Amino acid sequence: MTIDQAAELGAVREKTISWRDPLPAARVGATMSGREYLTGIAEGRIPAPPISSHFAIRWVHVGDGDVVLGGTPDESLYNPIGTVHGGVAATLLDSALASAVHSTLPAGVGYTSVELKINFVRAIHGSSGEIFAHGRVVKAGSRIAFAEGDLRDAAGKILATASTTCLVIGG
Numbered sequence: 001m002t003i004d005q006a007a008e009l010g011a012v013r014e015k016t017i018s019w020r021d022p023l024p025a026a027r028v029g030a031t032m033s034g035r036e037y038l039t040g041i042a043e044g045r046i047p048a049p050p051i052s053s054h055f056a057i058r059w060v061h062v063g064d065g066d067v068v069l070g071g072t073p074d075e076s077l078y079n080p081i082g083t084v085h086g087g088v089a090a091t092l093l094d095s096a097l098a099s100a101v102h103s104t105l106p107a108g109v110g111y112t113s114v115e116l117k118i119n120f121v122r123a124i125h126g127s128s129g130e131i132f133a134h135g136r137v138v139k140a141g142s143r144i145a146f147a148e149g150d151l152r153d154a155a156g157k158i159l160a161t162a163s164t165t166c167l168v169i170g171g
Helices: 003-008 022-029 034-042 051-055 086-102
Strands: 057-063 066-071 110-120 131-140 144-153 158-169
Touching: 022 034, 034 057, 034 086, 051 057, 051 086, 057 086, 066 086, 086 110, 086 131, 086 144, 086 158
Parallel strands: none
Antiparallel strands: 057 066, 066 131, 110 158, 131 144, 144 158
C-alpha cells in the first residue's frame, strides 16, 4: 500500500458512548409491570439499558404487546462492505420484539429470547436516518410468548422482518 492509498482510507474518527449502571434500573424494573417499566424508560424516568447507547436506541411507543424503538445508525456500525452491519438490525428487532413481550408481563416476571429469525430485505446505510423497529405480540403465554415485527426507514420502507420466541421466567 502506498502513502497515497493509505491517505484515501481516511482519518480516524471517534465516538464516545456513555451509560449508567444497569443493575439498579433492573432492580426497580422487577417491582413494576413490564409496561410500566418500559414506559419509564421511554419517558426518561428510568435509564435505558446500556445497549441503547451503543446503537442510539430510543423507545418511541410502549403499548400492551406493542413496542416501537427508533435508532439512528451511523458509519461506526458499518461492516466490511460499507453498509450497516446486520447485527444492528438484529439488535433493534430483538429489542423491540422482546420488549413487546415484556410489556405484557406483570411485576416480578421476566423473559429471555430463545429464538430470533430475521429476514434482511434492504441494506441500511449511515445516511438512512432514523429507523424504526416495531414489535407486536402474537401470543402471550404463561411459559412461552411469540412476537413478530419489522424494521422500517423513516419513509416506511421495510428493511427487515423478524419473529421471536421468548421464554417467560417466574410468575
